[in-house]
Amino acid sequence: MKLNDSSAAKVGASVVSFIASATAAFRQFTIYSATTFSTVISGAFGIVKNGPGTLTLTATNTYTGGTIVNAGTLQIGNGANNTALVVGTTTLNGGNLAYNLSANNFAVSGAITLSATATVTKLNGLRQINLQSGTLNGGGQTLNIYVDTTAGTLPLYFNGTAGTSLGQINILNGGVGQDGTGGLPLRNAAINISSGAQFRTYTSPTINNNFTLNGGAGPDGNGALWNESVVAAHTPIYTGTITLATGTNSSVGNSTSAFSITGKITGAGSFTKVGTGILSTFSTLTVSNDYTGSTTISAGTLRVLKPFATTTPTASFTATTLSVSFSVAPTAGTTFRFFQGTTTNTYATVTLVGAPGRTGVYTSANSTLTIA
Amino acid sequence: MIISPNEQGWAFDESTAWKLVYDGSTIIFFDETEKSISTQSVLFVGTKDECEAEIARLGLVDVSAQGNDNGLDLHADA
Numbered sequence: 001m002k003l004n005d006s007s008a009a010k011v012g013a014s015v016v017s018f019i020a021s022a023t024a025a026f027r028q029f030t031i032y033s034a035t036t037f038s039t040v041i042s043g044a045f046g047i048v049k050n051g052p053g054t055l056t057l058t059a060t061n062t063y064t065g066g067t068i069v070n071a072g073t074l075q076i077g078n079g080a081n082n083t084a085l086v087v088g089t090t091t092l093n094g095g096n097l098a099y100n101l102s103a104n105n106f107a108v109s110g111a112i113t114l115s116a117t118a119t120v121t122k123l124n125g126l127r128q129i130n131l132q133s134g135t136l137n138g139g140g141q142t143l144n145i146y147v148d149t150t151a152g153t154l155p156l157y158f159n160g161t162a163g164t165s166l167g168q169i170n171i172l173n174g175g176v177g178q179d180g181t182g183g184l185p186l187r188n189a190a191i192n193i194s195s196g197a198q199f200r201t202y203t204s205p206t207i208n209n210n211f212t213l214n215g216g217a218g219p220d221g222n223g224a225l226w227n228e229s230v231v232a233a234h235t236p237i238y239t240g241t242i243t244l245a246t247g248t249n250s251s252v253g254n255s256t257s258a259f260s261i262t263g264k265i266t267g268a269g270s271f272t273k274v275g276t277g278i279l280s281t282f283s284t285l286t287v288s289n290d291y292t293g294s295t296t297i298s299a300g301t302l303r304v305l306k307p308f309a310t311t312t313p314t315a316s317f318t319a320t321t322l323s324v325s326f327s328v329a330p331t332a333g334t335t336f337r338f339f340q341g342t343t344t345n346t347y348a349t350v351t352l353v354g355a356p357g358r359t360g361v362y363t364s365a366n367s368t369l370t371i372a
Numbered sequence: 373m374i375i376s377p378n379e380q381g382w383a384f385d386e387s388t389a390w391k392l393v394y395d396g397s398t399i400i401f402f403d404e405t406e407k408s409i410s411t412q413s414v415l416f417v418g419t420k421d422e423c424e425a426e427i428a429r430l431g432l433v434d435v436s437a438q439g440n441d442n443g444l445d446l447h448a449d450a
Contacts, residue, residue: 318395318398318400320395321395321398321400321413323393323400323401325407326407348395348412349395349400349411349412349413350411350412351393351400351401351409351410351411351412351413352408352409352410352411353401353405353407353408353409354407354408355408355410356386356408356410357384357386357408357410358410359380359382359410360410
């Protein structure tokens with residue numbers, strides 16, 4: 001379909017599904033009820049989506065002037081068409097940009113620019129979509145992300161290039177990912193993860209966002225925060241503050257890969273370690289985890305590391321023996337707590353290496369080793 | 373030689389000799405180090421050959437490879 005001129009229709013609310021009008025630069029669609037365009041839109045112009053209804057594009061369009069969404073939903077693909085695309089830069093002045101593509105790991109290129117609060121939706125839970133190769137210009141705006149999980153839990157990945165940062169990201173449903181191979185387009189913004197939703201990583205990105213977790217283990221049970229890589233060398237690092245919302249219990253997990261949280265974990269919520277891998281959290285003199293909820297290790301390892309003096313002691317143990325090695329000799333009265341979640345251990349013997357003349361008292365009730 | 377524990381059951385050594393700590397048949401520590409050792413397990417101090425002979429004689433097993441990967445680690449409430 002080539003739109004050369006205005007084709008504005010009379011407005012009759014019960015029968016008119018859209019009004020199209022044309023300018024030299026754009027063809028404007030004002031949609032009142034769901035409308036699908038299945039033929040190719042071509043030409044040296046852009047398209048503008050107005051009105052509350054949904055406009056679905058299912059062809060491999062070739063128009064070159066970019067896409068603007070002012071209101072309603074612009075849906076790309078209908079779940080049966082693998083190549084439906086918007087071309088060039090997409091500007092979201094509000095409204096919803098939805099993808100319903102049938103190819104797995106479908107790569108969508110082209111820049112996305114926000115100038116107001118907007119929503120990006122991934123439909124078709126049977127397919128993963130990668131927004132890549134393009135730049136995400138957040139402009140300090142709020143981006144709501146909704147991933148439909150009705151038919152599956154595969155995520156929407158943002159793998160493109162970082163432009164200007166978003167101000168706020170709300171993951172409303174499903175899984176949203178960010179890979180370390182791109183420019184981390186979601187960087188900097190505060191991310192609020194609704195109960196049951198998920199933020200996931202792959203490879204080894206450094207995630208600097210502050211997060212608020214509102215409970216749950218994500219749509220697939222792998223965690224509200226999840227590193228999905230099974231490569232041991234992949235080590236995502238979360239450097240921002242993670243707030244556990246009051247009265248919630250949020251899971252954080254990984255597979256065989258490592259996972260580190262160097263930022264502060266705070267809030268009145270609880271925290272559960274899931275997955276077989278090692279999750280390390282760090283407390284320093286300036287960053288000390290102070291969340292007040294419970295901690296549960298349902299799988300894998302949770303390490304809570306806090307340097308003592310200039311170093312961190314290392315511990316090794318069997319079922320009945322505990323050995324702690326110090327590179328800086330501890331003073332009497334220093335207490336080391338073994339962070340065990342719901343697990344308690346009793347050690348028959350304790351060995352201290354590098355603690356001249358010191359002994360230790362291990363109290364299983366609160367998992368502490370006190371130097372005497 | 374085995375270092376006798378004190379009345380509280382702790383054995384100490386601050387020499388630079390090879391140190392072997394074991395509990396039952398499990399080796400807790402075996403190294404040549406200037407670091408002191410305080411232990412409630414059995415502490416054997418000697419040359420490397422003497423320690424290895426003790427390991428062989430008792431059939432001790434080194435389980436240090438188990439590391440600390442079963443859900444525990446240190447948090448110093450200093």
